[in-house]
Amino acid sequence: MPTLIFSKWSPGGNTTLLFPTSGLATSLQSRLARQALSESCLGGEQAGFVDASGPSLRMAGGEFCVNASRAMGAMLACDEDCLEQPEDISCHGSSRVQQDTDGSAGAIVSTESSEIQRRYDVSVSGWPSLVQLHVRGRAPHWLVEARLRLPEITIQRKAEGIHLVRLPGICHLLLDGHTHNQPEDCHAAAALLRERHELEHEEAVGVIWWRVLQGQLNMLPIVHVRDTRTDYLESACGSGALALALSRSQAGGGNAFSIMQPSGSPLDVRLFSEDGVSMAGVDGPVTLVAKGQVWLPDMTD
Template sequence: MYEKNKYNIVIADPAKNITVFVLDNIERELYKDVARAILKKTPYDAEQVGFVKEPIMGGDIRLEMMGGEFCGNASRSIGMLFARQNGIQRGNVLVEITGSNKALNTKVDLKEETSEIEMPIPRKIEKIHVNDFGEFPIVIIDGINHIIAEGIDATEENFEKFKKAVYENYNVEAFGVMFLDKEKSYITPVVYVKDTDTTFFESSCGSGTLATVAYLGQDLKDGSQKYNIGQPGGTIASEISKKDGKIETITIGGVVKLSSEIEIEL
């Protein structure tokens, strides 16, 4: 158990997917306890916690999420934080994050308060059977898997059925269910992180947007398609580009609000 201590943090708000960045150099074995304390004992309505570290893959900055999961919104937000810390008004930042085996390019504009990131390519889209509901597509991404649940109500009871099916078939750090209203291009994201045993009906989800766009863009053979994916906390813009039926790039982007540095005691 970690000792009561002071921590320096920054709060990121990408489409209300509130993320707390811990700036202090925290040992990995303490991530779970520190993250749980931040989620439970602070007034920021945070949905996730990431720990800022020195890069190890040639990137500009590294972020390690509380459960070793991948997170698109946190990735583009930490890129903006690096830009602010280093006086980069507009430019590119290479972001390292858990769940990705390479640094990801982020385009940041501090004046417009926007950040767009080139996301990891999903490895594949499989099918998963969920009791009472039937078969659904599950998008396999390094660091997190997402089920696209079209036409299913976003309730805790329904989510638990998906969770049971996932852990009967996969061993993953984290997974989400994107409850999709295809007509409205709207998702209600629910994400579970195994290491911290936390479930959040998230305000928005970057990797869930990636998964949704990969699913929606399955019939695209060549060229690019833009999507605006509505979510409870706002809209995330995304673009998928494909060649010969294969995904070349998927980006997500939009406004990110950053707090100043805050000192907290837990």
């Protein structure tokens, strides 16, 4: 009976399934992800397919995802640790990634601040340049920062208290909660907003209600992915946090933000310049939840 190896991760609560690419067609990846994400199967909020030898990550809908990228950073660090300590229980089902001899796909290890720090440069669907993943910690808990080289980002005012931020691979509609109250039915409201602002055909769209409460920036994201036909009220959204930070920064709100996610875990976003290039870092915890094998009906097709 055909099975698919999987690992399940929690980057700040945004439960993510990662599968090996294994030569699977992109259309099949979308179908398998939709089956695996269902509550009757593995459950989760998003899924991606990884090639650890690249290394590369393709989200099931071809969209861009910060949190899945951060989860892949933890996966690469976990697999590397398994080469050194194969008896560790977290290594069960490991893909056992080998470091490239030239170091381009492997880790740059630092022992500053008495903790192991690794860096992986990963190709991620939707994003035009390599994503730098800076990983600290050991299984099953890590802190992972995704550092992104920012292309030109469009921020468009759509209406009072509504801005559209277009990132590569995903766009986010931001609604100021002080002007637009969070609705009782967020899914229906998000669908209506996608239609009203002609975003139905985008490969991935986030609709985010945000507000500042007692000095803390909070957000509630609903993310729709076209090709997987999924809509999730996500427990955390890294690209949404980045979009919100960019919008607040443009409004004069600084360049460092701690944005509380629905999971109760914040994501820290910083905007900075490196060698004259505009950069962003999205940092937060990543936890390994499970590893194993899953049988999916479409694997037999």
